Amino acid sequence: MRILAVAQAAGGEMKSKRSPAPTPGKSGPRPRQSATLRMVAREAGVSASTVSRIINGTVNVSSGLKHAVEAAIVKFDFRPNASARGLALGRTLTIGVVAQAIDSPFYGEGLRGIEACLRQRGYAPLFMSGNWHEEDEERCMREFIGRGVDGIIVFAGRLSDAKLKSYAKEVSIVVTGRRLRAPGLFSLQIDDRLGAMLAVRHLLNVGHRKIAFINGSENHPDAIERFEGYKKALQDAEIDFDPKLVAVGDWHEEGGVRATLELLDSKARFTALFCVNDQTAYGACLALYRKGLSVPGDVSVIGFDDLPSSAYRLPPLTSVRQSIGELGDRSAQAILQLIAGRRPRLDPPPVELVIRESTDRSGRKG
């Protein structure tokens, strides 16, 4: 009799004291009665632990039971509850990703790389945008930590180094776009300086001497590095740096338009224009077009990033390729290694010049 009672209790037919409604919504969502581990166990006539072990392959189980359990799993279309598993394991198989904007060819490509790599390993990315505000980024970080992500990738973020190091005490972090060393943290940086030098050297090689530069925001690390590269390449060619040939945009098309108009309105003369990124170059081309100048006839234009659509611009844009997708992929690899307790040994993807049709021999205005 007692045994029967126990079996009944274990059977789960018994009513729980708690309200059985899964969610207490007003008119209430649909039932959503997904199968649980114990239901599968009962169906297969084994204990919950056995089912768990079969699913995870933790230890050997006799093939008879195995088949029965597998049949039950299929029958119920059972999928383990991720929250429960996360709670028990202390891992969520989720990686937080902070980007500045999801809609942006630049970030989009990086996120694709991250997602592809993570998914392959059973992880999923949780994305949030920082919207170019440090406070927003910080909110993302706290949200991620609260959600118990296993690691965080900060893709070209603005958080201060100190803040990042501090967060790295709580969770593994990979950050791109800066060089930073700290326990639990790994950084992956494209060689922006070299990329900028490649761009300017190319312009020099085809005969340009008056090369203007449109920067992104002035204090952004990437911007600083690219500006440095620009100056260094000029210096190597023994050309004096002229501050009047520099304007500041905003990393977007609109800033490129504005900065280009500024340059054209100033007395400064130039035959080539190096833009801090492709979107800025798009704006620059439009501004030049509006002023009746042709690219590359009157002014050669070169960008940085080599966004997918740059190959389809009119004219196709010469640019410095930094494989952002690849950078995303490596960031993902790095975070997984970091989580596994290993020290990542990964180089950032290389930069290379992609010559298309927006740059040409020094034009008539030279």
Place this chain on the structure above:
Amino acid sequence: MRILAVAQAAGGEMKSKRSPAPTPGKSGPRPRQSATLRMVAREAGVSASTVSRIINGTVNVSSGLKHAVEAAIVKFDFRPNASARGLALGRTLTIGVVAQAIDSPFYGEGLRGIEACLRQRGYAPLFMSGNWHEEDEERCMREFIGRGVDGIIVFAGRLSDAKLKSYAKEVSIVVTGRRLRAPGLFSLQIDDRLGAMLAVRHLLNVGHRKIAFINGSENHPDAIERFEGYKKALQDAEIDFDPKLVAVGDWHEEGGVRATLELLDSKARFTALFCVNDQTAYGACLALYRKGLSVPGDVSVIGFDDLPSSAYRLPPLTSVRQSIGELGDRSAQAILQLIAGRRPRLDPPPVELVIRESTDRSGRKG
């Protein structure tokens, strides 16, 4: 004595039988000893339930305890464990989002709208890409359900209606890009047909009679609707539909290039070109340029989507604006309403023509 023992056990100072290592990795990740509810409770000298109630504002708590608890929360920088909460509540405050590609101006904009709306309500989006494969999308759906997302947004997906309806039995679903009714499912569709008609009517208004069309994939619902709109507008203008003026691309720039070259190589003559989306139009412009044709001098080109960068093309592209960000925002609203058990009553954002410089009066070849 017994009481003491109990207090000790509740105190948590006692060693657990289980391994205390949070994660059994090889050299082991960092400790990650985040505070728990009970630690906070002990610090404040109250029970765990009281802390939980204060955090959630479930019921009133005397202000003395409240202050003590709040101080303890700050002291430990306590953030409730999302897995545990998800397990207890049966909700994860996470919405799965299936898109075809994260890197794509089109999807990017939609995802931004979704994220902005969800975040505001305390939800976070879990993104996965379907990569234009139905099997991939299905994998996403299963993954999401396994992770216990509270709802899923399928952004312009390929899953069959039947599959979607079936998934909708397990979880709330919002799908864009098709018209579909089912319990637990809500669909939001841009009026593609009308958009296409607006585009073609504009071309007709400025005098074009030979209007070619480049489609996306032939069987995609959006493509079908836009094609229908194209034919309807021609019919309204009493112009015979000519299948030789239709080519098929792939929604991307490359397909636009190929299809345009096909059209040019065929004997068919046309003075205007309506492309199924902006990316296709970008490719078309490049192909025309390669063939020495000017836009809009020789051929007028019009796109669909009005991607942000279309305003910065050379020439700036005339397009049909469908506010994809807005569509994302409304999808997010809809899924939250669905989850709350309410029936969403939302219209898709309107389509409108944005006239720029890639379309002009019928050219010389007319």
Place this chain on the structure above:
DNA sequence: AGGATTCCTGAAACCGGTTGCAAGAAGACC
């Protein structure tokens, strides 16, 4: 003042997987 409410708070039972421990079964060996 005494009894009936109402309010606050803690103990304990969940949510659904995972896993240490030990008992029982099966196989190995003398």
Place this chain on the structure above:
DNA sequence: GGTCTTCTTGCAACCGGTTTCAGGAATCCT
């Protein structure tokens, strides 16, 4: 056949919040 291993398997105790239930205090009523 008996003893020692080695496997397989179930029980129960976790993971960390949430919530029901009930006890005790405070408040209200006549």
